[in-house]
Amino acid sequence: MKHTLEEKEKTLKEYGLCDVDLHFCDSGLFDDHLWVKFEKCLNCLERDAVSQIDKRFKEFPHWHNQKHPNQVIDIAFTDSSIPENILKMILYAAHHVVTEEDCPLGYLLLQCIHLYIKVDIYASLEVHTSNTIHEGRNVVEIFSVFLKQYIDKTADIEDKGWNFPKLHMDVHLFDDIEVKGATWNYNTKPNEKMHGPLKDSYLLQTNFQNVAKQILCVNYWQLIMEDIHRHLSDFDEYHRLQAQDQSADDMFDAADNPIPLTGFLHVKVGLKQPPQTFKLNDFLNDFLPASNISLPQGKHICLRASDEITEFHFLKVNYESIVDWQQHTDYLRCSPQFFGAPHFNCVFIQMTPKKVIFGHLLFLFECTVGKHTFPLALVHPFDAPTGIHLHKDKNLNLFRV
Numbered sequence: 001m002k003h004t005l006e007e008k009e010k011t012l013k014e015y016g017l018c019d020v021d022l023h024f025c026d027s028g029l030f031d032d033h034l035w036v037k038f039e040k041c042l043n044c045l046e047r048d049a050v051s052q053i054d055k056r057f058k059e060f061p062h063w064h065n066q067k068h069p070n071q072v073i074d075i076a077f078t079d080s081s082i083p084e085n086i087l088k089m090i091l092y093a094a095h096h097v098v099t100e101e102d103c104p105l106g107y108l109l110l111q112c113i114h115l116y117i118k119v120d121i122y123a124s125l126e127v128h129t130s131n132t133i134h135e136g137r138n139v140v141e142i143f144s145v146f147l148k149q150y151i152d153k154t155a156d157i158e159d160k161g162w163n164f165p166k167l168h169m170d171v172h173l174f175d176d177i178e179v180k181g182a183t184w185n186y187n188t189k190p191n192e193k194m195h196g197p198l199k200d201s202y203l204l205q206t207n208f209q210n211v212a213k214q215i216l217c218v219n220y221w222q223l224i225m226e227d228i229h230r231h232l233s234d235f236d237e238y239h240r241l242q243a244q245d246q247s248a249d250d251m252f253d254a255a256d257n258p259i260p261l262t263g264f265l266h267v268k269v270g271l272k273q274p275p276q277t278f279k280l281n282d283f284l285n286d287f288l289p290a291s292n293i294s295l296p297q298g299k300h301i302c303l304r305a306s307d308e309i310t311e312f313h314f315l316k317v318n319y320e321s322i323v324d325w326q327q328h329t330d331y332l333r334c335s336p337q338f339f340g341a342p343h344f345n346c347v348f349i350q351m352t353p354k355k356v357i358f359g360h361l362l363f364l365f366e367c368t369v370g371k372h373t374f375p376l377a378l379v380h381p382f383d384a385p386t387g388i389h390l391h392k393d394k395n396l397n398l399f400r401v
Contacts, residue, residue: 030087034113039073041098041106049097056093063345064331087117095396108150114396115143123173126182127324136174280367296370312364334361349379358382358401
């Protein structure tokens with residue numbers, strides 16, 4: 001029995017299936033649906049709404065491995081990873097523009113996006129526990145409730161339906177994770193860059209007949225060559241590291257030339273600046289004992305006007321992730337001029353074994369007292385709530401510090 005393409009698609013949708021590649025998260029449900037409808041809501045507001053959103057994106061702080069689009073509204077991106085980065089920033093850029101009073105539907109959609117971010121966070125974890133599975137399921141249920149509210153309220157005005165497989169996928173998301181493992185195991189992103197090589201294999205190394213076996217054979221040869229090349233590269237890298245006695249990621253930025261800090265093997269500073277004078281007597285005399293660090297020779301520090309400190313603009317930190325228990329590296333900047341703009345990263349600060357706060361790096365430096373060198377950082381702590389806790393802060397899970 002023959003069916004039209006529309007009839008086939010309708011049948012597949014009833015079972016949550018589709019005959020095309022699925023990109024569930026950032027380039028699927030968000031980019032093709034939530035983001036498109038959110039842009040329409042913005043265009044219905046005052047003229048400066050769009051410019052305010054773009055301005056917030058432009059002013060958004062930079063950090064390592066974060067793509068930073070300066071303009072996002074009514075822009076088509078060819079890079080499929082851009083929606084993932086927009087998703088990380090949109091709440092902070094839009095919460096003051098799309099309000100419940102001025103745009104109720106847009107505000108409800110913003111709440112859906114906030115919950116979708118949480119779904120995406122749990123779905124993208126590479127290591128799961130029973131707690132993350134349970135919490136992920138709870139978030140999916142809440143997200144589904146809010147999205148249904150939006151769908152019901154816009155049923156008469158929407159020109160694009162919500163009956164598509166990617167919307168149905170989140171219902172079974174964590175069931176699939178329990179059965180198949182983390183979504184990374186069956187994510188389509190790792191194969192994105194294979195489209196070009198497969199096309200080249202088809203055009204250059206087949207006779208255009210019964211091509212599947214020919215392409216698979218070429219692909220097999222390529223995998224073997226890549227494996228051999230990887231082993232040779234690992235062998236060379238091993239000997240290079242033995243000779244230089246440094247880790248590969250120390251070459252992240254040759255100009256930085258990170259310097260290990262005495263007593264802190266997982267932390268290195270870089271971009272050393274010329275020495276300068278700085279008054280630190282009172283600070284050091286109070287700070288060191290409070291941090292259980294003995295004063296040099298047990299005496300109060302009395303620096304002279306000629307004593308100098310050394311400033312740094314770069315901080316590299318190796319740490320064990322509580323998400324996957326693997327070692328990760330952060331590259332932090334503390335510079336008044338980095339690619340034409342000030343760049344002062346925010347950090348997590350371990351105050352006690354059970355207390356972690358946010359902070360804003362302001363100044364990195366080393367101070368030498370006698371024979372002792374103290375690596376120090378001036379940080380603006382974000383450890384206390386500020387202002388009135390607004391209704392929208394609760395709805396969007398925002399915390400003002």
